[in-house]
Amino acid sequence: MSTIRQIQVTFDCAEPVRLAGFWCEVLGYVVPPPPEGFATWEGYHDSLPPEDQDPYFACSDPSGAGPRLLFQRVPEGKVVKNRVHLDVRAGIGLVGEERLATLEAECARLVALGAVHVRTMVADEENESCVVMQDIEGNEFCLD
Structure with a gap:
């Protein structure tokens, strides 16, 4: 029996590129290089038919420690609370007022x-x- 060693977290969304950019800023993640033959992701997406442009976008932890995040465009909007969510561990090891101040910042x-x-x-x-x-x-x- 095999052991799973990596996971990818996938988000359904309306704007994959925009949401990936947000999470890159939140987590310090990076966007992978564009496909071979393209200088930018924008150039790659512009080369596709309109209905295929920006169907997904990913970002990853540059250290390789965290999971890859994939953002895939879906037609429907979000209507209920997430059943799964990310905890951004901004206050690890901190307690009391120091923790609260760090989380607020x-x-x-x-x-x-x-x-x-x-x-x-x-x-x-x-x-x-x-x-x-x-x-x-x-x-x-x-934020925890």
């Missing part, structure tokens, strides 16, 4: 990129603080 950076702050959940006796957000197409994610 990262939240402000992401809001400037177009994300939406949904709510801040302040630490209690059981859980540390986290921030619930939405990306530029309304997909929920958490």
